[in-house]
Amino acid sequence: MTTESGISRGESAYEPVIGMECHAELLTASKMFCSCENRFGGEPNTRCCPVCLGLPGALPAVNRMAVEHVIRTAIALNCSIESEAHFDRKNYYYPDLPKGYQISQYGKPIGSGGWLDFEVEGKPKRVHIRRVHLEEDTGKLIHFAGDSQRSFVDFNRSGVPLMEIVTEFPPDLHSADEARAYLTELRAVLTFLGVCDGKMEEGSLRCEPNVSVRLRNAETYGAKTEIKNLNSFRAVERGIAFEAGRQATLLETGGVVRQETRGWDEGRAATFSQRSKEVEQEYRYFPEPDLPPLRLDEPWLERIRATMPELPSSLRNRCLTEYGLSAYDARLISESRATAQWFEAAAAVGGDAKLVVNWMMGDLARLVNAAGASLDQCPVTPQRLGELVTLVSSGAITGKIAKAVLDEMYATGEPPAAIVEARGWRTERDPAAIRGLVEQACNANPEIVADITLRGLTQKRGFLIGQVMKASGGKADPGEVNRLLDELLARATGA
Amino acid sequence: MLQNHRDDFLNVPISDLRSRVVSGELTVTALVQGYLGRIQTSDAEVRAFLAVTEDRALASAADADRRIASGEPLGPLTGAVIALKDNLCVEGVVTTAGSRILERYIPPYTATVVTRLQSAGAIVIGKTNLDEFAMGSSTEHSAFGPTRNPWDLERVPGGSSGGSAAACAAAMCSGALGSDTGGSIRQPAAFCGVVGLKPTYGRVSRSGLIAFASSLDQIGPFGHDVRDCAELLQTIAGHDPLDSTSSTMPVPEYAESCGTSVAGLRIGLPVEFFGDGISPTCAAAAREAAAALQSMGARVEECSLPATAWGLSAYYVIAPAEASSNLARFDGIRYGLRVSGSGHIGLMEATRGTGFGAEVQQRIMAGTWCLSSGYYDQYYRRAQQVRTLIRGDFDVAFERFDVLLSPTTPTTAFRFGDCADPLQMKLGDVCTLPANLAGICAISIPAGLVDGLPAGVQLMARAFDEEMLFRVGSAYEQVRGALQPPRVGASAEWMAA
Numbered sequence: 001m002t003t004e005s006g007i008s009r010g011e012s013a014y015e016p017v018i019g020m021e022c023h024a025e026l027l028t029a030s031k032m033f034c035s036c037e038n039r040f041g042g043e044p045n046t047r048c049c050p051v052c053l054g055l056p057g058a059l060p061a062v063n064r065m066a067v068e069h070v071i072r073t074a075i076a077l078n079c080s081i082e083s084e085a086h087f088d089r090k091n092y093y094y095p096d097l098p099k100g101y102q103i104s105q106y107g108k109p110i111g112s113g114g115w116l117d118f119e120v121e122g123k124p125k126r127v128h129i130r131r132v133h134l135e136e137d138t139g140k141l142i143h144f145a146g147d148s149q150r151s152f153v154d155f156n157r158s159g160v161p162l163m164e165i166v167t168e169f170p171p172d173l174h175s176a177d178e179a180r181a182y183l184t185e186l187r188a189v190l191t192f193l194g195v196c197d198g199k200m201e202e203g204s205l206r207c208e209p210n211v212s213v214r215l216r217n218a219e220t221y222g223a224k225t226e227i228k229n230l231n232s233f234r235a236v237e238r239g240i241a242f243e244a245g246r247q248a249t250l251l252e253t254g255g256v257v258r259q260e261t262r263g264w265d266e267g268r269a270a271t272f273s274q275r276s277k278e279v280e281q282e283y284r285y286f287p288e289p290d291l292p293p294l295r296l297d298e299p300w301l302e303r304i305r306a307t308m309p310e311l312p313s314s315l316r317n318r319c320l321t322e323y324g325l326s327a328y329d330a331r332l333i334s335e336s337r338a339t340a341q342w343f344e345a346a347a348a349v350g351g352d353a354k355l356v357v358n359w360m361m362g363d364l365a366r367l368v369n370a371a372g373a374s375l376d377q378c379p380v381t382p383q384r385l386g387e388l389v390t391l392v393s394s395g396a397i398t399g400k401i402a403k404a405v406l407d408e409m410y411a412t413g414e415p416p417a418a419i420v421e422a423r424g425w426r427t428e429r430d431p432a433a434i435r436g437l438v439e440q441a442c443n444a445n446p447e448i449v450a451d452i453t454l455r456g457l458t459q460k461r462g463f464l465i466g467q468v469m470k471a472s473g474g475k476a477d478p479g480e481v482n483r484l485l486d487e488l489l490a491r492a493t494g495a
Numbered sequence: 496m497l498q499n500h501r502d503d504f505l506n507v508p509i510s511d512l513r514s515r516v517v518s519g520e521l522t523v524t525a526l527v528q529g530y531l532g533r534i535q536t537s538d539a540e541v542r543a544f545l546a547v548t549e550d551r552a553l554a555s556a557a558d559a560d561r562r563i564a565s566g567e568p569l570g571p572l573t574g575a576v577i578a579l580k581d582n583l584c585v586e587g588v589v590t591t592a593g594s595r596i597l598e599r600y601i602p603p604y605t606a607t608v609v610t611r612l613q614s615a616g617a618i619v620i621g622k623t624n625l626d627e628f629a630m631g632s633s634t635e636h637s638a639f640g641p642t643r644n645p646w647d648l649e650r651v652p653g654g655s656s657g658g659s660a661a662a663c664a665a666a667m668c669s670g671a672l673g674s675d676t677g678g679s680i681r682q683p684a685a686f687c688g689v690v691g692l693k694p695t696y697g698r699v700s701r702s703g704l705i706a707f708a709s710s711l712d713q714i715g716p717f718g719h720d721v722r723d724c725a726e727l728l729q730t731i732a733g734h735d736p737l738d739s740t741s742s743t744m745p746v747p748e749y750a751e752s753c754g755t756s757v758a759g760l761r762i763g764l765p766v767e768f769f770g771d772g773i774s775p776t777c778a779a780a781a782r783e784a785a786a787a788l789q790s791m792g793a794r795v796e797e798c799s800l801p802a803t804a805w806g807l808s809a810y811y812v813i814a815p816a817e818a819s820s821n822l823a824r825f826d827g828i829r830y831g832l833r834v835s836g837s838g839h840i841g842l843m844e845a846t847r848g849t850g851f852g853a854e855v856q857q858r859i860m861a862g863t864w865c866l867s868s869g870y871y872d873q874y875y876r877r878a879q880q881v882r883t884l885i886r887g888d889f890d891v892a893f894e895r896f897d898v899l900l901s902p903t904t905p906t907t908a909f910r911f912g913d914c915a916d917p918l919q920m921k922l923g924d925v926c927t928l929p930a931n932l933a934g935i936c937a938i939s940i941p942a943g944l945v946d947g948l949p950a951g952v953q954l955m956a957r958a959f960d961e962e963m964l965f966r967v968g969s970a971y972e973q974v975r976g977a978l979q980p981p982r983v984g985a986s987a988e989w990m991a992a
Contacts, residue, residue, distance in 0.1 A: 050604050054824045056592070056705040057584045057606060059738050091820050091866070095839050100823020151839075153828065284866035286875060289709035289817055291739050 014251060016244035017221060018173035019210040020127075022186060024163045024196040025137060025203070026069045032136040032161035033060030033103065040202050044142070044154035052159030054098030059290050062087075066161035067110070067294060069195035070134045071304050073163060074111025076189050076311055077129050082108050084295055085134070087288040092281060096139040096153050104164075106285040109133035110296070117313065118185035120178050122327070127182050128168035137162045163195070170221070171210075176241040180233055183207055184335060188312040191337040198336055200231050207236055211243040213251065222247065223257040227271055229264050239264045243271050315340055323353035332361055342375050342382050349386025352393045359389055363403055367410045379413045380406070388416040400474040401425045428475045431484065434468070437476065438484045441467040442492070453493040461485065505529055505666040506980070509723050510750075512574035512669060516563060523559040523574060523618070527552050530576050530620055534667045537983050542642050543652075543662035545581050547621040548588060552576070555618045570616030572730055577612055578668040580659045581622035582629055582705040583714070585609055592705045593627040593637040593655075596825045596832045596850030606703020607738070608672060608714050608731040615730040620668050623658030627852045628822065629674055629707040631655050632682055632923045633914065636854045641911065644686060645981040646948055650908040653683030656717070660687040663717040665983050670727050671717040676707045677810050678903075678927025680715045681939035685903035685951025688941045688981060690968070691717050692724045693927075695958045696934035697742040699728070700735030708817040709740075711810075711931040721940060721968040725749035728961060744959055752962040753969035758792030760967065761896045767803040768901035768926050768953075777902040777950050780942040784952040785900050787974040788967065798892050798899070802884040803929055809885070810928045811921065812865050812878035818855075819862030825850065886933045893957045898967050901926050903939040903951030930955050938964040940971060941978055949978075 031038050034051035050058035067085055074081050088106035111132035118125055137160040142152045165186065173179050187205055190196040198205050212224035225247070227239045247257045262271040312334040319330035333343045343360060347353045364385060368378050388405060391397045397405065397420055408419045420426055428434060441464050442449050448464060451457040468481050507515075515521040531549055538544055559573060579585065582592040584602035591597045609619065626636040634642040634657025642657045644650040645665040652661040656673025660683035663671045673680040675693035684691025692715045699714045706712060716727035729750065734743045764785055769778045789795045827833035827846030836845035851859070865874035892899060904923055914920040930937040935958050939951040952971070956963040 050602075053829065055584075055602065055604070055830075056590075056597070056600070056824065057582075057602070057701075057703040058604075059702050059740075061736060061739050089820055091823060093823065093826065093840065093843055095826075095828050098824060098829065100826060101820055282867060284820075284863065284868070284871075286816065286820070286866050286871070289740075290706075 012248050013215055014213040014244075014248040015174050015216045016176070016240065016247075017171050017212050017214055017224075018175075018179050018240060018244075019169060019171040019224070020165075020167045020173065020179065020182060021208045021210070022165045022183070023206040023208075024165070024190055024198075025205075026066050026161040026163055026195055027197060028063055028065045028069065028161055030063060031159040032063050032066055032134075033159055036159065038160050040199075040204065042156055044152070044156060047156045048158065052098070053155055054100075054158075060103060060288075062291060062294055063161060064294075066134060067296070068304055069161070069193070070110045070132060070163050071296065071301065072193050072308065073165070073190065073195055074114065074132045075305060075308060076193055077111065077114040077116055077132060077165070079111030079114030079129060079132055081111055081296060081301065083297075084108070084293040085110055086293050087291045088285045089288050090135075091284040094138070095151070096141050096155075096158070098139065098155060098158055102135055102138065103288055103291070104135035105133035116182065116185060116189070118181055119331075120181045125172075125178060125181065127172045130166045130168040132163065132165050135162050135164060136160065176237045176244070179209060179240050180237040183233060183236055185312065188335055188337075192309055192312050192315075192340070194309065194337065200233070203231065206231075209236065209240050209243075211240055211247070212257070213244055213247045222251070223259040225257070225259065225271070226261045227264055228261055228274065235264055235266060238269055239271060242269065246271065312340070323347060325353060325357060329354070329357045329361075333357060338374070338376050345382035346386040346389070349383055349390060351386050351389030355389045355393055356386065359385060359406070363406050364410075367406070378410075380409050384409055384415055391416055391420065395427055395477065396420070397425055398427055398474055398476075398478065400469070401427075404474075425475060427477045428472050429477045429480055431480060434472070434476055434480050435484050435488075437468045437471045438464075438481065438488055440471065442488055449489070449492055453489055461489075505533055505669075506719050507669075508720055509572065509575045509669050509718070509726050513569075513571070516559075516574040517569065519563070523556040523563070524553065526574060527556040527576055527618060527620065530666075530668055533665070534621070537645070537665050537667060540643060540648055540983055541645055541652075541661050541665055541667075542640060543623050543658045543665065543667060544578070544621045545591060545593075545624050545639055545658070546589060548619060549621075551588075552618050552620045555613075559616065559618070570614060572612060572726065573616035574669070575612075575617040575727075576620050576669045577617045577727075578621055578623045578659055578662040578671040579609060579619055580625050580629075580656050580671070580673045582625060582674060582707075583609055583622075583672060584703040584705065585619065585622070588622065590622065590705070591639070592629070593625040593639065594825075594850065594852070594855070595638045596846070597705075598638070598832065600831045602703075604703065607700040607735045609703065611731050612672075612727075617730070621662075623656070623662050623671065625658055625673075626655035626679075627855050628705065628818070629655040629676055629679055629712075630818070630854050630858055632678070632920050633909075634658060634683070635911065636852060638852055644908050645983040646688065647908065648983065649910050650948070651686065651911060651914075653686035653904075653908060655679040655683075656691075657683045657687075659717050660684050660689055660691065663687070663689045663719065664981050666980075670719070670723050672714055672727075672731070673717060674704055674707070674712055674714050675927075675931065676711045676713075676814060677931050678924040680717065681903050681927045681937060681951065681953060682923060684717055684939040685941075685949065685953075686908040688944075688949030688978065689717050689719060690721055690724050690938065690940050691715065692728060692938045692961070692964070693930060693936060694728060694732065694961060695742075695936040696931075697740050698732050698936070698959065698961065700731075700733075700738040700741045702735055702737035706817075706821040708814040709821060710817060711814060713931070721938070721965055721972055722750060722753045724938065725753055725961075725965045742959070747962055749961060749965055752965040754973075755966050755970075756792065757788055757967055757970040760788075760793045760898065762788055762793050762795045762967070763798040763892055763896035763899045764795065765800045765803070765892070765899055765901055766797055767800055772922055772925065773902055773905045774907075776945045777905060777907065780945055780950040781900060781902040781952045784940075784942050784971055784975070788900075788971055791970055791974060793967070795900075796896075798896060800885070800888040800892060800899075800929065802881065802888045803925075805881045806885055806929045806932055807921065807925055809878040809881035810924070810932060811861070812874045813882065813932075815858040815862030816865045816875050816878075817862070819859045819866065822851075822855070822859055882932045885929055889929075889933045889935055889955075897956070898963050899955040901953045901955070903927065903953040907945050907948035907950055926953060934958055936961045936964060938968055940968050941975075943975065943978065
């Protein structure tokens, strides 16, 4: 990985210590405390009501689906679950916070004391989870530069259910790689559970790493900084690496790390000081009097446990045993529920699972990325990709033709078999026809034939095969071409 | 119309008004005009109203008259003309909560209680004055000037629902709604000589009530008699999905409890409510009420609620703490007053410094202090523990008694400026606020005049046992008999049961 700033692992006297606070916007139909639609974006202030605007007299009512999502997550993260959900007020002033307080959970989070297992570079890693709790999102400030210097607030996001997942202290994470792997696995778990869409670029999954460094194997912790505005995995990884390097360099040159909040500048690939945090904000938490505690009774929890979907770790195992994939492919497939579901639907058609992965991650990903789309918006359905792979693995079309078929499938949405028939792209297997093409290639290139037969330069066979394939328009069955070329060359040698 | 009618219908019970308008003896329009006329003649002195919604009221009256004429089904509160404390939101009507900070605020939605009243056929006649954000016991702390007591214009009407109590007492409406956080319905009801009910916490939805202290606030009715309060509660009570703290318990037929016998009921007189700080005359009025009920067959005995002594202190921690948080939303960003300042914090400081009055600022400061880390355990948590003790006292008492009886207030209405000591003013709530801390229901009923001013008797019952209050209260009204009207306002005899 890139360590542009800093810590070259194993060399520095310092090691990073990383705690992660992740916020996930929950996938619910309505907001946390009102019936406004929960959806990203839109014309500012069009999805607002007295409750999410915090108008005088408006009262919250709990969205039970959001509570279930947190319970589901807490179960997946091996947390113990409170028997009652209590809500607290977190008081602070900010223009995007309409009530002057955020309804959150303080004393009793729904889930606590769990862990998440995953692998980093093939080695198992366990990160302990301190708490999983539920709160509401705030609005969003929009600043207009220029003469007026005005700021506006969009409250569409205000009251969106937000889950916070905080890792345990002392932190288990000690490198940017580990932090990225943790976040990758967490995102996979959340999307598999269907509780969050995991879209970092839309802010539905946000991460604020706390970074400090300490002398290797030291007991004490240095001052930590919190990095804000990280909206991609790459930014998380680079931000942490930069920050750890910055702190180590600072300490090595006799400097002092200040506790503060730092922003991430993607362009300069560097963190910068936002505000000093020497004094902890005084939130004046107290129990939310407008919401009675919500009983999380055993039948409810049992119903949720009974409907828990498969988690990424289990899918990874099935990828190895059931589909015979490599560990690398298994990891790719299980990065999100969308990817996993797509893969399984394609593999179910009956083609070779390994080939399905190669096509998904190779040519299809290339087309999707070029269109700036995502897999779920892709015009090629998993079934169709499965059909294409089946055509390849059965030998009905060659790999080279398959690429052209896929391009057409992407452009037209047509099924692969129809494209193959319409274009006459089936593999040419007729020995007579192929023999003709092989002879033609040999006759046109006597020096190459001589190089092979007289001088033993067998590596030049490839050129002849290429000529044959080209002449067949990529349709000639490669096995047959090889066999007939060998036959012909043997004759030439014998002659 | 008004000129052709004597306005002797203005302080008639709601059920009588309904039968008069249904029978055609009186039109709803004439009724509304009658009240509007009374407001015109009396409110220049009393100043109970911050806004009179004349056009809306007359339009609703015309609609009601049309419905009556065409024989359409009528709601149970047809003929009831109601004033609303101005901390209840009504869509399209300025709602100030008695504060400069909301001087021009027009809510985009209506409080559940108001919607329910209107669906039942009641007509809203206006918004009444209150201590700013319902903080106070005299209605002197309104940003828009004080309301005066219709019995003596030199005296306060009580607070914070002083406007609603005065409007009702001066017969400027058939009933009114207020909110009661530590006695803000019962204390002004006692001072103004009307009936005021604080329902059980959770009995009535708070949705649309501009919050003071969420765990204590409860909306309740003022009426000319107990039955009026029962009928108004009937309409506004019941679960509301918009308020998670509202109870799903079924709503009984409250009016049926009025007039039933009190023979054999056990009435407790908590000694702490008759002792130090309570004027002997107010205590005597309450004892007379108890004696009257005893004469009807109830058994009366003294009892003790020992944690009462700490109630005031606990209340003045919890209420400001919650208020400091509830009032944080008034920051000048989205609505209401905005005073510019440097940066967003400067803007908020300037807005809140200008928009909130002294009493509100003082309570916000006190509440913020009580919640701050390092003091939370010492104040807020400790106050909640006291609250548990007070609740426990009531639980024990209600094992022995069906209802507890006390004076509503330590004194009758005081003169403006007489209660300059804020602590002394706060002591005025000492009899009422235990019911808020415990979440039980309580009612104040006029107990006749003491030195020419109304005194109130308070009845307290188990949570969700408002029926007991109506039963005992209406029985008391029977033995007490009719009351004379105040100096300002009512021209006819008080209606007795």
